[in-house]
Amino acid sequence: MHNAVQMDAAATPILQVEGLDIEYRSAAQASVAARDVAFSIGRGEVFGLVGESGSGKSTVLRSIIGLLHHKARVVGGAIRVAGQEVTRLNSAALAELRRRHVAMIFQDPLRALNPVMTIGAQLAEVMEAAGLRDRAEIHRRIVGALQDVGLADPEIRMRAYPHELSGGQRQRVAIAAALIRSPELILADEPTTALDVTIQDQILRLLYDLCRDKGMSVLLVTHDLGVVAEVCDRVGVLYAGRLVETGTVAQVLSAPSHPYTAALLASMPRKGERQARLRVIPGRPPESTIDGCPFAPRCAHALPACSAIPPVLAVHGADRASACWRHDELRERLAEEASVG
């Protein structure tokens, strides 16, 4: 893997999430959106947070810059960006945090860009908010940013409106808007899900290269383990609001230590494996909070104890953690299961 990553990881992580609990409160009841989520992202590292819809992955990402839905609340735990605790910041301090350290890239670039402002005006606004006043300097930086994200004819593109660009071009602009202030951490929420596969391929590579060059860290939220394999250094797998396992991409994808990850890998149709029935996970994720391990009802390896006591995310070896009671005894079987496909 990448030696640079391992060296940087020794320094203060850009993001530390510890014991994060998030609840959704409606009139009737409170439901758990995230429970006891813990991970950290080192400087220059690309961390993938994977999960299916409703797993809480976007909620966790949004909690980092205080963009939670109005019904959601952080009820416990800590989030530190560059060492600064952010869960109890007021809105002015959050705005400062977003300006100085963190940028966000959304799934749908058309909705993330203002339809009645030109691309150039939107990028200029970002820099003016960061305190830049010199028009010529702003112009120069915009042209540079658009070139960085691979848009041809930046001078012409600056005068275009979002609807005049393709989906891929819009996402390039959104990335330019995120990178132009040189943030330390980029939060990317399914940034390529709305794009075609060849354009997704281009954008993922662009994002990866730019972050490498500029030493930025990325939290990439996605449902696609393939995307994780392509660009991430480390990965956390979320299921029903709980982190079930974390580790390097190589570890998690080739030797998963949680039955959910193994089953998910086995259920994916893969290139070159044809005609056989897929090994699917029966049932679907729990809709309400359940006692014990949330995956136990669908788990092929569950014991009675699993439904009674929720497993904690326990560290196993360097940079590896898993929330499964049977982690040690299942290790070999899970690796085998995942590779059978």
Place this chain on the structure above:
Amino acid sequence: MASGPILRLKGVSKAFRVGPRTLGRPRLLLRALSDVNLEVEAGTTLGIVGESGCGKSTLARIIVGLTQPDAGVVAYEGADLTDLHRRPPAVALGIQMVFQDPYSALNPRMRVGDTILEPLRVHKVVAPQEAPDERDRLLEIVGLSPALARRYPHELSGGQRQRVNIARALSVRPKVIVADEAVSSLDVSVQGQILNLFSDLRDQLGLTMIFVSHDLNVVDHLCERVAVMYLGRIVEEGRGSLLSQGARHPYTRGLASAVPQPIPGRRRVQPAIGGELPSPTNPPSGCVFRSRCPDVQPLCAEVAPTLDPMGPDHRAACHFPLTLRFETPGGRDAADDLTVSSTS
């Protein structure tokens, strides 16, 4: 299993008028499909893959009779279905569609049981008094409890709704099922369940299936045959395995290697295919893929390649087809890194 083509498309073309309307019709002509020829053998599963704007959904709609082609012939079991208004109704029911979005494909005002009963009653598939039993049987075929018949669509999960969509399509006892992105909006773990259901139905009911998808992994898994489309044309057609090996068209190979695989340690430096899709209202001259092709030659701008045989059961539309070479199945070989053009 094969017993002659059940469905044949010959020279099918379709164009839409798009763009601003001032007076009369819009000026721009978007050629969604150009001269598509396709044969589907009874009992087989054909995958149609391509990116958005390649015309795959228009093709699916023409096959099921939701869109009228401008030119060409659609023949099903020997009957000419080209003219939508003259489609023999009983015959046309033999081709049914499963739609992409399980949320929008069900009438929110109808209980799912009624959604399935309606075609049974309208087309008198069974005697009226047997219709409820038939409804329950269909629900069980797709793996749902008949007790769900009283629910409204919003009370079901995405996977359950897609099962209802499938049951509705099966209600009129079709021989051909066209599935347009039928699993793309489902979560991975649910997607696998629906894919297994499709393959079970194909085996149990002897259905012919046309699986339209942008997800090459899904098509590769499910389909014996595959047609790759780009900008309204079929650029390569052959056995399903050509998505993982043996592709002769540069687009097919680039598309296949652009699909992220959950296998660590295969990160490439360059994207598989650079550039953006050209505007379908103003496609490149000659070969439509030439603006993004890594192997482009001067001839490509002059002459449009035809879909020529490349071997048994294999056709591709390329003047300079890729040579066959050994590729590790399921993985990406070093040659992939050569299929690169500059980023846009």
Place this chain on the structure above:
Amino acid sequence: MSAAPIERPVAPFAWLARTPVSLRAGLAMILLALLAATLGPLLAPDPLELDLSATLQAPSAQHWLGTDNFGRDVLARIISATSVDLQFGFFSVVPTLVVGTALGVIAGTNRWADAVLMRVLDLVVAFPFYVLIIAIVATLGPGIFNMYIAVFLVGWASYARLVRGEVLVVAKHQYVEAARALGFSPARVLWRHVLPNVIVQPVLLATTNFIAWILVGSALGFLGLGVQPPSPEWGVMIGEGRVYLYQAPWMAIFPGFAIFYVSLAAILVGDGLSDVLRPDIA
């Protein structure tokens, strides 16, 4: 394989218990108003009887809601006006709702009909609302039936425009395509799959229009084009009471309450109907 057990309603009105409270409350309020309109005149004093010795009297045991400037009993007049106002609300809303919705559905599904209809619609909405109604009533001559005709000629437009837009949205939904792919007739597709999904908006509009039209009717009455003055009408009563607002506020306030009561009922019905019509949102 056994048929799914189908629950049959036990009592004939069991379905009513499953409807939203707001719908039941609204319907009960309207039922009460209808009762007042039919039975009220038999019990109350004559609404036209003048008593110039007892003008502008405050509410008392004899005149529960007081008397007006001609000594007429305000309660009797409000009750007597109920049938006029409810009728006007009903006849201005229901035909326009039905015809406007039908035209909107046709326009939303047929390009030629759409082109024609939208031009007619532009024509209708190009004129200021009251000017058009007054012009039509003036041409046809005053009177309540001519007022209905004027209201109908103008009123359908808002429903047609609203429904047309909704149809264009709904027609893009895949369940409409799915119905077509299953070989259903265009009439069935419209009736079973399009209409039920567009009907909520015009019905909600109708419940608010119900009140708006009562006020329009009052305005026309005030102008002498609708209900003619001696016979009671809520709007006309408010108009008359306006002059005596400081000496005899009951003259205007109680008819105002009547309008408020009916609007509340209409809003409750609309709210309840929208829940019944849209199970996916309720």
